[in-house]
Amino acid sequence: MAKKNKSALHVKKGIEQPPQVNKDAAERFSNIRPQDIAADNYVQGILAGNRTLLSKAITLVESSLPRHQELAQEIISGCLPHAGNSIRVGITGVPGVGKSTFIEALGKYLTASAHKVAVLAIDPSSTHSKGSILGDKTRMEDLANDPNAFIRPSATAGSLGGVARKTREAIILCEAAGFDCIFVETVGVGQSETAVHSMVDFFLLLMLAGAGDELQGIKRGIMEMADAIIINKADGSNIEKAELAQLEYRNALHLFPATASGWEVPVETCSAFNKERVTDIWRIVDRYQSTMTGDSNYFYSKRREQMVHTMYESINQQLRDSFYGNEEVKRRIRKIEKEVLTGKISAYVAANELLAIFANKK
Numbered sequence: 001m002a003k004k005n006k007s008a009l010h011v012k013k014g015i016e017q018p019p020q021v022n023k024d025a026a027e028r029f030s031n032i033r034p035q036d037i038a039a040d041n042y043v044q045g046i047l048a049g050n051r052t053l054l055s056k057a058i059t060l061v062e063s064s065l066p067r068h069q070e071l072a073q074e075i076i077s078g079c080l081p082h083a084g085n086s087i088r089v090g091i092t093g094v095p096g097v098g099k100s101t102f103i104e105a106l107g108k109y110l111t112a113s114a115h116k117v118a119v120l121a122i123d124p125s126s127t128h129s130k131g132s133i134l135g136d137k138t139r140m141e142d143l144a145n146d147p148n149a150f151i152r153p154s155a156t157a158g159s160l161g162g163v164a165r166k167t168r169e170a171i172i173l174c175e176a177a178g179f180d181c182i183f184v185e186t187v188g189v190g191q192s193e194t195a196v197h198s199m200v201d202f203f204l205l206l207m208l209a210g211a212g213d214e215l216q217g218i219k220r221g222i223m224e225m226a227d228a229i230i231i232n233k234a235d236g237s238n239i240e241k242a243e244l245a246q247l248e249y250r251n252a253l254h255l256f257p258a259t260a261s262g263w264e265v266p267v268e269t270c271s272a273f274n275k276e277r278v279t280d281i282w283r284i285v286d287r288y289q290s291t292m293t294g295d296s297n298y299f300y301s302k303r304r305e306q307m308v309h310t311m312y313e314s315i316n317q318q319l320r321d322s323f324y325g326n327e328e329v330k331r332r333i334r335k336i337e338k339e340v341l342t343g344k345i346s347a348y349v350a351a352n353e354l355l356a357i358f359a360n361k362k
């Protein structure tokens with residue numbers, strides 16, 4: 001993290017904030033705690049592209065304190081009418097496949113073409129590994145120093161559902177701040193792909209040649225979610241192997257059912273390290289967007305479906321939180337669990353009993 005306040009503009013507490021937050025005022029808020037800034041200031045600042053306020057707002061989104069959540073929701077409501085004007089791209093692949101190298105190469109190309117790039121990450125494992133994804137500051141150094149890029153490591157706390165919700169909300173804030181290319185990175189080894197898939201327009205799967213699907217931990221389900229499969233590290237002595245893998249994946253995809261959108265999933269090779277064919281892959285994303293916003297309007301109907309999905313996810317999450325946070329449930333769940341372990345009662349009976357306790361019927 002950068003040193004707290006390098007600004008010469010010191011804002012004393014209690015001084016009324018100006019109604020308009022321009023870029024010159026960017027540092028004005030840097031030494032104020034996130035919860036001490038008014039929602040209006042946040043919204044105006046974010047809409048003006050103030051990165052300090054954007055970062056602080058994401059911190060609020062990530063916080064589990066009810067007071068922070070309340071403010072976060074107010075900010076999101078203010079930003080929502082200004083969100084949505086972006087292409088959201090999910091990127092997955094096993095650690096080491098070259099995700100950050102790829103995002104950096106693509107991101108630099110996009111910022112040079114007058115785009116604004118935000119990179120977010122979903123990594124539910126990071127609670128244990130202390131941030132295996134984007135946590136390492138040396139990753140994407142070039143892009144991180146680019147004034148037209150914004151890189152935010154994964155929110156570490158909480159369940160996958162919680163992290164997914166926070167990322168969805170961070171997307172809204174980034175879009176309102178004018179970022180028109182949003183990348184959501186995830187490690188391709190678990191459930192997080194499904195979560196990412198449910199919040200992006202286009203899902204890119206990065207693969208390596210000759211590693212074997214099993215070794216890459218990529219399940220068939222993940223391949224089915226992909227809108228493009230990219231075989232990275234197609235350079236040096238690896239080119240031939242990469243092209244062979246390309247053929248194999250193309251053949252394998254023929255056995256998959258047709259996609260709902262009618263999109264034919266391309267399989268391409270690239271070298272993120274040498275920045276070769278990375279821009280070609282962006283052209284695929286572009287082609288997807290122009291095709292899917294055309295007659296079929298699939299692009300927007302998918303986004304609407306994702307919103308419905310988010311609604312149900314949010315209900316599930318809140319029910320789960322309030323169930324496990326219920327004092328009576330917390331008091332009795334261990335004992336009932338023990339009864340299941342010792343075979344005294346069945347799992348179903350135990351579940352029903354706990355749900356009845358939650359519903360205050362017992």
Ligand code: GDP
Pocket residue numbers: 093094095096097098099100101102232233234235270271272273274
């Ligand atoms: P991530 O864990 O998926 O984000 O992978 P990284 O981007 O950190 O890359 C892992 C390693 O592979 C690094 O040492 C990169 O320099 C290297 N790498 C990434 N892309 C390429 C590529 O296209 N070709 C070659 N030869 N190496 C690459």
